[in-house]
Amino acid sequence: MTSSRTPDSSRPSPTIRGLFFDFGNVICTFDNRRILRALAPLCERTPEALETLIYGSSLPRAYESGAIDSRTFLEGLSALCGHAFDEATFIRAFTDIFTPIPTTFALLRRLKGRYRLGLISNTNPWHFQHGIQTTEVFPLFEAVTLSHEARALKPDPRIYRDALNKLGLDPGACVFIDDIPAFAEAATSLGMHGLVYTGPEALEADLARLGVEV
Template sequence: MVRLIVFDLGKVLVNFDFNIAVRRLKERCPVDMVRAYSLFKNSDLAENWDKGEIPPETFFATIQKEMRLSVTQAEFRDIWNGIFTEKTDMIELARSLNRNNRVYVLSNVNPWHAEHLRKTYPWLGEFDGFVASCDVKLVKPDPAIFRLVLKKTGTAPGEVFYVDDIAEHVRAARKLGIDGHVFKGASGLVEELNKRNLLEDGAGPAG
C-alpha cells in the first residue's frame, strides 16, 4: 500500500529553461551559449552547487571568470532565478493527492534556486516536505538521498510512489524497491495513479 508520493520538482511541478538566462546574459556581454549551458547544467561545478558544497561567491566567481561576465552577483542571481514557470495542472494534481496521501517533493536544486522557489511558490509549503539536494549534500541518483527520504518519512520502500522525468533517477529508486514512474506528461501519470487507486473520483488535470 502506498503511504507516500514523492514528486521531482523541475519539469514535473515547474518548468525551467536555462536558455532564458543565457539569452538575458547575452544581452549584457558576449556569451558562448554552448559553454554557458554546459556550465549551468552538465558540469562538476553545477553538481557541487546542487549539493550545496560551494559557497555562492565561489560559484559566481567561477561563472564570471569562465564566461567573462560583466554583471554583478546580484544581477546574475536575478537572471539565474528567472528561468521557472509553474505547471498549474500538475500542481493541482499534487494538491488533490495530498488530501488523502502524504506528498513530498525531492529535487536536485542549488541554494539560490531553492530559496527562490520557496519564496515564489508558496504551494511548496503546503506539502508534507521538500527535500532539496543543497540542504542534504546529496543529489539524485545517489541511493543515499532516497534512503534519507525513507528515514525522514518513516516509510518502507514498498510504500512509496516516486515520480521523476529523468529515467536514471527512477531506476535508482526502483533498485531500492521504490515504485516509480518516468514522467512524460500529466495524462500518463494520471493513468499510473489510477492503476494504484491513488486518485479520488474525478481528480486529475482538466482536459
C-alpha cells in the same frame, strides 16, 4: 514508457501512503536558455558560447551537490565568463527559469490531506530560494529533500533514503515521480514505486494502477 515498473496484477495493490515528486519538468518546467540570454549581453558573449562555458564546467554540478556555496559559484562563473556579475542581477537571471505545470499543481492539491507529500530535487540554494520555495504549491509538501543539503544527487541512493527518513515511511508505501527514467528506476531499486512523468494523463493512470486515488 510511462512507468519504470509495471504493477503485478497477480499481487494485491500496495497501500500507498506517501508520494514524492521531482520539481523540474514535473511540477514546473524550466528553461536554462533564459539564463544564457540574460547573461550574454553582460559579458559580451553569445548564449551559445556561454552554454559551452557554463555547462561544460563542473560548477553547476558542484553547486547542486553542495560541494560549493553560492558565493563560490558566483565567483567561479564570473571568472569563467570574464565578467564580475553583480549578485542581485545574476540571481534574477539565474532563477527566472520556471513555469508552472497547472495539472501537477491541481493533482498535488487533490492528494494533500489523503497522502503525505514530499519533494526530492537536484537543485541549488538560489534555485530553491527564488524558484522552488516561492512556488504556490510548495507549502503542500511535508518533507523536502534537496541535493545540495543532502550532498547527494539523484540517482544516488542517499537522497532517496533522506526523503524516506523524513516521512518515516517504508519504501513500498511510497511513490516517486520523476521525468528522468534513471532517477525513477533508482527509486524502484530501493523498493519505492518509481514512475516516469511523461504527461498528466499517463501519470494519473499510473497512480490509479497503484491504488492511489487521484
